[in-house]
Amino acid sequence: MAIQVDKSSSRPPIKSRPVAASLILMMGIAGLLLGIAASISFGAADIHLATVWEAVFRFNPDLTQHQIIRELRMPRAAAATLVGAGFAVSGAIMQGMTRNPLADSGLLGINSGAAFVIVICFAFMKGLSFTALMLFSFGGAALGAGLVFGISSLSRGGLSPVRLALAGAAVSALLSALGEGISIHFRIGQDLAFFYAGGVAGVKWEHVKLILPWVFGALAVAMALSRSITLLSLGEEIATGLGQRTGVVKIIGMVVVFVLAGASVALVGSIGFVGLIIPHLTRFLVGVDYRWIIPCSAVLGGLLMLLADLAGRLVHPPYETPVGALIAVIGVPFFLYLARQQRREM
């Protein structure tokens, strides 16, 4: 017991701030609504908010503006929110369960695994339904993670955050090179480009609708798991000592991560760093209780993605700057900061 007290006194006091968390949740949701409204009304053709309101509640298929809103702007805003929440929560779960501050589905090869399997599907199984594609994408996410964790655990030093990040970078390089080679060889570059069509910009309603239940389901499971994740984040021994079945929790947690990341990649392609930045930010704001971290991460992740998408449209109109690049511009300095903090070496 004495040892545990020592351990906990050496880290920042375990604090949760429910009031701050509720405030963030409420403000975040308000922000999300505002962001969605802004995202729908700004663009190549600016549309008045009143028209947006009408398009949603008194839809008239004869009006071009209503069509734009329904077919282009709304799915785009919804996709940005969903995907942002998905990436952020998958990062939060991994950071909590593995106690690895550098965990992010992009950095750990999970996104590139999903993207690689989607390329394979396009090359060898033409005409798969989107649902099948999404299921394969979950498998691909698991493949990427399996490679990274497997290779890292082979080495005698074990799973240090730095080693995982290095393995993640190499696995991503390998899988994306293979994917690119395959897409050139089978001449599916255009199909793929059409499928992704510029990330968030070309998202279709049918796809968003198919993704929606998976993301919400995974978020619900994550919430149910949140207490166990908090305990795991204190350390494996502590969690086991408190009666947690850590193996089961970890397996369910990883499945949730694969579903969230896989679904997001299937919808918009691989976007990194959301899952890195948002959980750190959230933990800083609301403390270490994952019952608050997970919902707050979801809201803030959605908000970040919405704003980045909006900014991408405003940087250099009428061209669109890819969301992933904009988020990387914020994410990389943050990653470098975290990398400098790493005391544990290989």
Added chain:
Amino acid sequence: MDSIHSADKARARRAALVMGILGLLILVVFIISMNSGEIKLGPLQVIKTLFGFGDARQSLVLFEFRLPRIVIAILIGACFAVSGCIMQGITRNALADPGILGINAGAGLAVVLYVSFFPVKTAASPFLMPFLAFIGAALTALLIYLLAYKRHQGLSPTRMLLVGIGVAAGISAAMIVLTILLDPNQFQFVQVWLAGTIWGTTWKFVLALLPWFIVLIPFAFSKAKVMNILTLGEQTATGLGAPVERQRLLLLAAAVGLAASSVAVGGGIGFVGLVAPHLARRLVGPQYQYALPASALVGGLLVIVADTIGRTISSPSEIATGIVVAVIGAPYFLYLLARAR
């Protein structure tokens, strides 16, 4: 004393043998590569034409299209490999490589900036681009050094890699944002270039790369003894009377120059600088007077093989050399990572 001498001799003999075989292999792949492409020429034809007995069409295909590209592939392979070999030696980091450390990305950013302000192929640009790439690469190296350095712990190899990966990611994001501002023509050039396609396929680019190759490669070879000492560690090296910091800086500048000039004509090809020195050390042992030239040969061989594969595997479309090299190189990196302490 005598036995040490004979061991030295044996090692030198072995190195000479290995390098001879590598040279031969390069020659073989060279002929195969000359032979492959849309217009088929038999090996005999190739050799005939090389010695000036071919018809006009054959010599046009060989001398103006294939030969410069193959020469460039060999040269940049050698440059990346020697650059990686130096970096692994002076940072004492088995996983160092100009691509992984983000040096290539920095050189690339300078090239993209230049291209976005000036038309792609003006007369002077091939000769100017290596210099610009060098400035970009040197600034990036400085940035990585500053970010990875911590006062009480010095420069940890893994932190340096991690910082390099981060910086490379940041630079490529910045490049993507930048490329949006380009006109479609320039945009396409940058796309192709970023994937690591050997795009400078005329003799002009060979000439642009050659001075860097001629100056820096012999310079690196001449420093082999210094590198042997540096590998022993900072304290031992200082004890043996080597001016550690100055030598290290010179060597680093040479490594950055080699990588940057190759990036300027060959695009962002990673992993050559990682794989080639490791294979070379396996073949000829860790002493740099053998490892450096052997690395150069292995690197040249690797890139010419990758380029030939990329050109032929799904002809008429072309798979970028950088992609083929990554497919070979990334698993090797993972293997080294798994074996590392």
